[in-house]
């Protein structure tokens with residue numbers, strides 16, 4: 591059965607639409623051209639990545655890292671090392687290397703024979719030495735180089751995915767780190783890269799500023815919002831299979847409220863379904879969508895609070911967000927507080943940079959539910 595789910599990546603049958611962008615990315619990758627997907631949070635980047643991984647698992651070996659949960663260079667390095675060995679069927683190498691036994695080498699040697707590899711080919715001993723390194727920069731350089739070494743021995747192409755690349759911002763000396771990554775990556779002939787990130791300005795800076803390390807390394811692709819037509823069939827079939835009818839414009843109405851952000855499209859439809867089932871209703875109406883949206887909104891409040899807590903101490907950022915939420919010109923709002931136009935621009939650019947605000951005709955808060963939350967804040 592096809593299910594509604596959020597909070598997880600949209601997989602298999604619950605992955606909808608996106609044909610053009612998937613094809614575009616796959617074409618670039620097949621030419622050996624690395625790509626970076628750029629879109630605000632919840633626009634469906636990770637789902638697109640997952641779809642591409644599913645489509646291409648025979649073409650490439652996969653190495654996939656999400657920087658969201660990674661807090662140090664050592665951690666980053668260890669993730670790469672664990673994943674690269676896992677890609678050739680050796681799981682949990684880091685834990686295993688802490689407690690090496692003869693058995694361990696026997697097992698690995700047997701396994702490698704089936705891949706026509708030797709233990710030297712995959713540098714296990716060197717990896718063990720580097721893991722003992724206290725210098726995390728050296729360890730990370732080694733880890734970043736390892737995939738290409740293994741790809742060459744294995745005679746197989748790799749697709750190296752780094753999701754939430756914008757999180758690199760939290761690392762110490764991040765510019766040096768980016769430079770190091772670029773220097774190492776650009777010589778890797780057997781690896782093609784797929785990056786994704788939500789902080790629009792930061793991502794474009796990394797990939798399109800001439801002075802930036804990753805300048806021209808990957809083709810940037812903006813991930814757009816989604817359309818009612820992408821969801822229509824799914825909504826229909828899920829509701830009909832529950833013997834519940836939906837109005838003709840159901841998907842369109844949800845698109846309007848969620849502004850095409852897939853996360854909200856799914857969440858709202860899911861809530862309408864739950865509400866109808868709990869009340870044993872066989873019909874849903876326009877107001878069912880509004881009622882459901884309100885519930886979805888309420889459940890998101892803590893997410894908004896936590897996203898906005900990242901701005902703590904930056905009081906003018908709030909002034910701007912508040913103004914935008916009320917359709918008031920931000921320079922005007924700040925001028926009233928004696929802030930110059932130039933400073934107002936710097937602040938709005940920082941809000942764009944972290945992916946909360948977008949300029950489309952005018953400046954606006956990207957997430958319509960967050961906008962509502964900010965509007966209500968006193």
Ligand SMILES: Nc1ncnc2c1ncn2[C@@H]1O[C@H](COP(=O)(O)OP(=O)(O)OP(=O)(O)O)[C@@H](O)[C@H]1O
Pocket residue numbers: 595596597598599600604605606607608629630631632633634635636637638788852853854856
């Ligand atoms: N193509 C799609 N088809 C159906 N649902 C989708 C699709 N893309 C995204 N979604 C829905 O939106 C939710 C968020 O998508 P996803 O996690 O891929 O976004 P993201 O851009 O990676 O977000 P984040 O920045 O928070 O990591 C998914 O859990 C899913 O419910």
Ligand SMILES: [Mg+2]
Pocket residue numbers: 635636637753
């Ligand atoms: Mg994601």
